[in-house]
Amino acid sequence: MLYIIFAFFSGFMTIVSMIINSKLAMRIGIFQGILINYAVGLLFSIVVLLFNYKSIDFSVDILYYIPLWACLGGAIGVICISINNIVIPKIGAIYSTLLIFIGQLSMGLAIDSMVGNPISKGKVIGGLLILGGMVYNSYIDKRDLIDCTVNHGAN
Amino acid sequence: MxxxxxxxxxxxxxxxxxxxxxxxxxxxxxxxxxxxxxxxxxxxxxxxxxxxxxxxxxxxxxxxxxxxxxxxxxxxxxxxxxxxxxGVSLTLSLILLGQSITSCIIDHYGLFGMEIKRFQKEKLFGFLLVFTGIIAMLIY
Incomplete structure (x- = not known):
């Protein structure tokens, strides 16, 4: 249950940080903004580490055993942000959220089955229901958007 | 493209x-x-x-x-x-739910200097679907 709340809460934080990022990008530029984010993030993770140093059982030897691909998460994150900066302005935030989710869900199901959580009926049906709900809500958003512009045009 | x-x-x-x-x-x-x-x-x-x-x-x-x-x-x-x-798919779905509820709250109250867009009650149906989907993922 704790993890469910964690994941939900990080969705909340994603939106807040998106808003902050867009404001920061307006002031200093998109990539400069991301640079600040990662630098602040690094500092903050060091602070977190220092507070928890007693609980850490780490030896440099481990670094030799890690497969290279496991270290690439940070790089993939930067690539995602860069593509997003091009794509989202072109197709709109509502539509891109939907499309991104389709990618996430299908790849997520594939990876889950690879790491030993077989694709269950419930996961597929659940995913489709989520998608259905999102499509419905984005349809309402879009309709309002059109209503707004039509009304403004009439005035 | x-x-x-x-x-x-x-x-x-x-x-x-x-x-x-x-x-x-x-x-x-x-x-x-x-x-x-x-x-x-x-x-x-x-x-x-x-x-x-x-x-x-x-x-x-x-x-x-x-x-x-x-x-x-x-x-x-x-x-x-x-x-x-x-797992991946459930984590990402929950994050997505958190995102959509947060953006509705921010839009409704116009937080962080965003433009106020009142919450449409019709959207509750969409959220119900999303919620059911997540329960389905959790149970099976």
Missing amino acids: YKSWAVFVGILIAVMVTCNGFLANYVGDYISLIIIHIVGLATLIPILLFKRAKLPRLRGIPIYLFGAGALGVFMVFSSNICFNFL
């Missing part, structure tokens, strides 16, 4: 959550945060050099605008933990 790129970003995000989750298994939750941020910076700096971007001037920027990096640390931390207990 741009549409397929958006789907591609989604695929990348799922891969990223997996990489980070595995890394956290190998080196622990806290060290993994540091490695992820260093690798991110190492990717970003060549991009900045390639684009010949100017160094940002930080004077006069309100301090809260620096907060997103700290939020990011928490986001990576929580997705690493959730990856191990919930």
Whole structure:
């Protein structure tokens, strides 16, 4: 249950940080903004580490055993942000959220089955229901958007 | 064309959550945060050099605008933990639910200086569907 709340809460934080990022990008530029984010993030993770140093059982030897691909998460994150900066302005935030989710869900199901959580009926049906709900809500958003512009045009 | 790129970003995000989750298994939750941020910076700096971007001037920027990096640390931390207990698809679905509810709240009250857009009651039906979907994922 704790993890469910964690994941939900990080969705909340994603939106807040998106808003902050867009404001920061307006002031200093998109990539400069991301640079600040990662630098602040690094500092903050060091602070977190220092507070928890007693609980850490780490030896440099481990670094030799890690497969290279496991270290690439940070790089993939930067690539995602860069593509997003091009794509989202072109197709709109509502539509891109939907499309991104389709990618996430299908790849997520594939990876889950690879790491030993077989694709269950419930996961597929659940995913489709989520998608259905999102499509419905984005349809309402879009309709309002059109209503707004039509009304403004009439005035 | 741009549409397929958006789907591609989604695929990348799922891969990223997996990489980070595995890394956290190998080196622990806290060290993994540091490695992820260093690798991110190492990717970003060549991009900045390639684009010949100017160094940002930080004077006069309100301090809260620096907060997103700290939020990011928490986001990576929580997705690493959730990856191990919930798997990729459920974690990402829950994050998505959190995102859509947050954006509705922010729009409804016009928080963070955003334009006020009142919540449409019809959207409750959509949220009901999303919620049922997540329950279905959890139960089966």
